[in-house]
Amino acid sequence: MLDKIIEWFPEDEILKADGFDNAIIGVSEGFNEPVRLIYSVKKCVNILMVDMTEEDALEHFYHNIKGAYVGEKTPIWCIDDL
Secondary structure (H helix, E strand, O other): OOOHHHHHHOOOOOHHHHHHHHHEEEEEOOOOOOEEEEHHHHHHHHOOOOOOOOOHHHHHHHHHHOOOOOOOOOOEOOEEEE
């Protein structure tokens, strides 16, 4: 998915969350808004659970990944595990 997005938006600087390429589900594009990657929260947590428990993965995700603001191009987190 990431390769296609980069191909579609070659002129845009796109910020990504390292280690979570397989959790990308799309891209956000708005009027006068930067292109932002959209990640599946469920997929991100599943990636983290390879090395930690579900509880630790959720805590790590919400405190260290989702909680990190890196400017207007910060990725979007889709809550898809309700």
